[in-house]
Amino acid sequence: MPSHRTHDEGNSAIADLLRALASVEAAPPLRAKYLEAAVAIAALGRPIAALLRPDGSLEPVAGVSPAAARVVVEIVTTGSSPTVERALARSRPPARSGRAPAARDTFLDDAAVAAMLADPTLAGPSLADYRGDLQMHSTYSDGSQPLEAIVATALARGYEFAAVTDHGYGLPVAHGVSMARLDEQHREIDGLNAAHAGRFRLIKGIEANIRPDGTIDMTPPELRRLEIVVAAPHGALQSQADQTARFVAAVRAPGVHILGHPRGRKRGVRAGVRVDWDRVFEAAARTAVAIEIDGDPRRQDIDHVLARRALDAGCLFALDSDAHATDEWAFADIAVAHARLAGIPCERIINCWPLDVLLEWAAGLRA
Numbered sequence: 591m592p593s594h595r596t597h598d599e600g601n602s603a604i605a606d607l608l609r610a611l612a613s614v615e616a617a618p619p620l621r622a623k624y625l626e627a628a629v630a631i632a633a634l635g636r637p638i639a640a641l642l643r644p645d646g647s648l649e650p651v652a653g654v655s656p657a658a659a660r661v662v663v664e665i666v667t668t669g670s671s672p673t674v675e676r677a678l679a680r681s682r683p684p685a686r687s688g689r690a691p692a693a694r695d696t697f698l699d700d701a702a703v704a705a706m707l708a709d710p711t712l713a714g715p716s717l718a719d720y721r722g723d724l725q726m727h728s729t730y731s732d733g734s735q736p737l738e739a740i741v742a743t744a745l746a747r748g749y750e751f752a753a754v755t756d757h758g759y760g761l762p763v764a765h766g767v768s769m770a771r772l773d774e775q776h777r778e779i780d781g782l783n784a785a786h787a788g789r790f791r792l793i794k795g796i797e798a799n800i801r802p803d804g805t806i807d808m809t810p811p812e813l814r815r816l817e818i819v820v821a822a823p824h825g826a827l828q829s830q831a832d833q834t835a836r837f838v839a840a841v842r843a844p845g846v847h848i849l850g851h852p853r854g855r856k857r858g859v860r861a862g863v864r865v866d867w868d869r870v871f872e873a874a875a876r877t878a879v880a881i882e883i884d885g886d887p888r889r890q891d892i893d894h895v896l897a898r899r900a901l902d903a904g905c906l907f908a909l910d911s912d913a914h915a916t917d918e919w920a921f922a923d924i925a926v927a928h929a930r931l932a933g934i935p936c937e938r939i940i941n942c943w944p945l946d947v948l949l950e951w952a953a954g955l956r957a
């Protein structure tokens with residue numbers, strides 16, 4: 591996915607808004623402060639979003655006054671700035687459109703991902719800490735990769751394990767795999783694992799669907815046949831209704847290990863569900879269900895902003911590519927970049943655990 595955008599795209603958008611704010615600010619000292627902050631942020635060598643503290647304040651940046659920092663925090667956390675919008679609305683005629691960078695600001699492009707992976711000041715996981723991918727799709731459902739290709743690609747990336755998580759039978763639109771086909775897949779996995787014993791381990795997984803009422807579309811006996819269950823929403827994603835109860839129910843459902851692409855957002859398509867995430871994270875922390883950072887560049891779900899709140903709630907995390915093809919495995923790097931921005935320590939990331947620890951945790955949550 592080649593990109594010609596620079597890593598400071600978000601910074602430029604924020605600097606533009608601060609310049610717009612300066613242009614309608616009547617008081618010269620304040621106007622100068624906003625302009626100075628715009629220059630400082632545009633010249634910053636990393637996304638200013640990375641400087642957001644867990645308590646919602648901004649780390650000090652030279653040239654960014656407290657008033658400017660307040661605007662930055664508004665934009666970074668919500669995608670828009672009521673302060674700027676109010677100031678522009680008051681001015682006649684409006685100096686600029688004043689459109690905020692919106693939610694896309696939390697999407698990282700290739701250059702931003704590379705910068706986050708290389709930034710030694712970030713406390714989160716490195717690629718070397720990452721032992722295996724826990725969401726991917728094979729030719730058994732809607733993926734293009736046979737199981738042998740999954741093993742070969744995992745070995746080439748230096749992984750110790752990978753979970754095959756094809757869609758379950760409840761999602762025929764994604765060629766969900768029947769329980770009979772799943773038995774065939776498990777026999778094939780057993781053969782591959784025997785061939786790579788001590789070196790690499792395929793994990794028997796599934797991506798089950800979370801129904802709109804929060805129940806999982808597979809039975810507990812079916813889920814017990816799997817080692818890792820990713821539960822993810824694939825419907826009612828455009829609804830404007832509050833769906834907190836749906837997601838709290840999903841992380842409390844027996845047999846669920848990972849809450850997959852929780853928001854259901856898709857870049858340029860939909861913003862995702864309306865949920866009180868702090869309540870879902872609190873429930874997930876209690877049940878030890880991992881919150882996924884899905885690295886698909888169109889998803890990036892959850893992003894680093896929400897991930898910090900999940901971290902504060904005490905959650906575990908899964909960082910996954912959601913690869914449907916062998917050339918999509920690098921999507922995991924995008925998830926790692928978000929985890930670094932959020933400062934998630936390795937002990938909270940199940941992909942960074944030794945295989946035996948991972949399997950022990952998984953067995954403890956089995957339906």
Ligand SMILES: [Zn+2]
Binds near residue numbers: 797822824851
């Ligand atoms: Zn999915």
